[in-house]
Amino acid sequence: MGYTIFLQQPTSNAHCLHGFHSCSDHLYLNYSSSCHLSFRLSSFPSKSCLRCDYVIGFQKNGFLLQCRQQHTSAYIDTDDVANENDCNLERAAIRPYQKLKETQIDSQRHSNSSLLCMDGPFVKNNEESNNKILCNFCKNGKLIEASNLLDVMARSSQIPDFSSCISITRGLIKIDQIEKASKVLWIMVMSGGVPDIITYNMLIGGLCKKGQLKSAIELLDNMGLSGCPPDMITYNTIIRCMSDHRQIDHAVEFWKDQLRNGCPPYVITYTMLIELFCKNHGATRAMEVLDDLVIEGCYPDIVTYNSLINTTCKLRNYKDAALVISDLLSRGLEPDAITYNTLLFYLCGSGNWVEVDEILSIMNRTSYPPTIISYNILIKSLCKYGHLDQAVDFLDQMISLGCSPDIVTYNTLFGALCREGMTDEALDILHALVDIGCSPVLITYNIITHGLVKKGDMEKAKGLFGEMIGCGIGPDEITYSTLITGFCRKDRVEEAIEMLREMGRSSHKTRVGTYTIVIQAMCRTKKVDAAIEILDMMILSRCKPDKSIYTALIRGVAAAGMIDEAAEIRKILSKQKVLREE
Template sequence: MTSSNLLLEAHFLHIPKQASLSNGFRLVNWKKETVSRCGSSLCVDHVADLSERTSSLHNNNKAKPPRMVVFSSDGPITENKQDANNNILHSLCSYGKLTDACKLVEVMARHNQLPHFPSCTNLVRGLARIDQTDKAMCILKIMVMSGGVPDTITYNMVIGNLCKKGDLRSALSLLEDMSLSGTSPDVITYNTLIRFMCDNGNAEDAVEFWKNQLRSGCPPYMITFTVLVELVCRYCGSGRAIKVVEDMAVEGCYPDIVTYNSLVNFNCRRGTLEDVALVIKHILSHGVELNTVTYNTLLHSLCSHGYWDEVDEILSIMYETSCTPTVITYNILINGLCKAGMLSRAIDFFYQMLEQGCSPDIVTYNTVLGAMSKEGMVNEAMVLLALLRKTRCCSPGLITYNSVIDGLARKGMMEKALALYNQMVEDGVCPDDITRRSLIYGFCRANLVEEASQVLKETSNRGNGIRGSTYRLVVQGLCKKGEMEMAVQVVEIMLTSGCKPDERIYTAIVKGVEEMGMGSEAGELRKKLRQWKLLREV
């Protein structure tokens, strides 16, 4: 039996008792059929054993039925009744024998047997998942010709595969077959085809395709329309996209604010503010009201480009309309101002936010606290942090504490930084490497190297990673203070944690030994380090 033969294994089919043998399959002349069909694509296996078992079934009702029969597409399987073959088909699909299942469906079709439609659906989906598109389409065709109606998901999987292969003609043909079979295409079907056309330089074809679908009675899916308009804007420009919007209105497909927002968002991200103005003008001329999403998108783009006068104008419009600023609006403004170095104005917006009854979220607090800490406004940051701790809507997290601790450490206020660190732990917020690194750097700047070394040891004992630059800073600080024993301990911690000391660390240790008046010991240490190739020859 060749490798191309279809093997229907033991657990796929159990031979029934004698009565069902005569009804389910024909087991006569097995040897004859095997010899005559040994060159076919499918063969009968274990024939002698099966004959003996069949004889045993006739002579002794207590004999156990065999557990394995192997059939062929041109052999005894053709003698099976439809139900028996469908049982086999179901088992093949269940065990992932997709190639064998395909052959069985083809055999059943040649002998006018109706395949089990749910099994065919699973088979088509399985073939689509492994990119066997041609086989999937073949089974799909057999299923439809047999009276089956594949569902929309199955068609979408095959159409998606055809688009991936670049076979648009077959995908469109399958779309037509889909409608004729009684299955309605959905948003995913149309989106897949339209995206493929536009991404392959056929945006105009996509527009005509959607027009034709609307004329054929397709529902004016707003999601598909929005996708089409945004893709036309991307590949053909805003002017053409607006023209498409107007043309589609004639076909009964009217844009909503979501469609317009996609155009505004796309042009804002691209930085083409002239096109943004064109879209906004078109929106207003058609009596469509802008919503908060539109305003927030505009504000984000204007803040990114530093157009603060225009930002004030947009805010004035928002206050006059029903679209009052939300927490997202304020977060956009505060973040943009902080990035532009306009912290005082960002703080004004924060307190204006509170006056308007809009509760800041943790993003708002973290943005302001981070900017305050970088600007050295640590006292104001501590006041704001205390305000945050009193609120019910949110509580300080890791980023919050890290920002303020880093600001205090930069200012050398290590007593407050350490107190905030302890408060952080009490609140159940677990410090990370950034927290400890800020403390270590702060202690080193304040010439409190012993405290930095202690934090380093605690970090190492907890299994947290520390950068090599942090170790180097501590070692160099200890060496300058003459704490050579502690410096060596830090190097040992560094080696234990798997971090390799660099040449600057060894140089600092040698220099520290020299400054302690132990010149000969420093020279011997330098010599050994060079022998070990840890120091270069000068």
């Protein structure tokens, strides 16, 4: 069956995609009952290739064929029947199109050539070949090339490999190409793929990070339609983003809407929401929102209230904390160990000892007596405020109540004792730790070593160093630096150098400050040659000397009676802009 074609103005688009390319001097129409039309047209150079999308619409006596790209259409009249092999009809059909094309080709050629250059050879490949190329792009980390290939496959109605789509989407998100990642995921979904929850959450997180909250919510709304419903992390990400953009009231309404749409009442989600609301509007309004959420099926538990107590205490708003506790009790809940320890932590930190005593008294009357965590909070705060006697009293109390102190307890106590210069008492307790089954750790020895060095008792510090090695605990950079500083202060430079060399042998990095202390000690004791040796050691270890080291060397050289040499060294260093000219 043959057809006559007349050009008409563009009509509305229908969802049917076809294309044409150059291969002859004619326009060939192939018609079948399934309404598929294919074209071949050649009035362009042989190396160019123009893609065009067509739309087919039915009219009374024929079909309306529209080219989206060129904004033209052709009416195919089924009443004008002739021999389907009639070349005159074919030429008659192509002539008006070619004439119109000549007026448009100059403006379109560049964009069409760019599109086809981007497609490259992929447009001629079948689905299987393109998917193999896609997998190779993914394997080699060529994310942009892979996303471009996906565009070609989508235009050719080819189904991409879904695992590759997931890899491309995640990779693009990681390099902050959120728009490209969204497009890849959309192609996957429209091709029938179902992305996993991790990929969706990564993309929503990326959108929120970019501040594209509306797009994130739209993506969340579409997740269920694609077969992957949102989870707790999805909702948490969006709610936190709303809070960051000062939309916490909107976040509350958003969560209510989700609950009404069948979202599970995730405890962590509404706990986070109430906590953020409390930070923005205070505990009174937060309790009102909490009541509203109960109506929607979100019932607060002790975790929710502990979070609110932590928030209010962190803001030092103890009245609001009391309000939260009151609401907690009104719902028939009971404070637990976390509740009491949270209160102790903030009350002790601000030195509210009267309130601390009240909390301890309440704890002793409940099923949640003070634990080792409670006592560690107390002892640390008392030591911080200089109440060492009370800290020791609490240590004795916890032992008498059968609550054994741990190494954290003792390290806190050692720090306080050493600050007060009570290093002998600290050593006595240290030596008793083994008998009570509490082994000291590296930080324990460092705390006491620092106390001994500060006090100037280098013999005991050196002996403690040996004990530590004997217990199988290796010293670290802090241990060595502390001892080196102590030896230098006492002008025991030979021992300091030996410790420095041992530090180098054990592959510990030596700080510039440590070298500076040793070199200054050498120069102070007029051992300039040894100081230069240490400087060489420093440079070999790729540690750059600073101004204080060179200044110490110059003074040491001058103090050794070599005034002219010291002046010459200063002149050279000033010329090299290491030191300022005087």
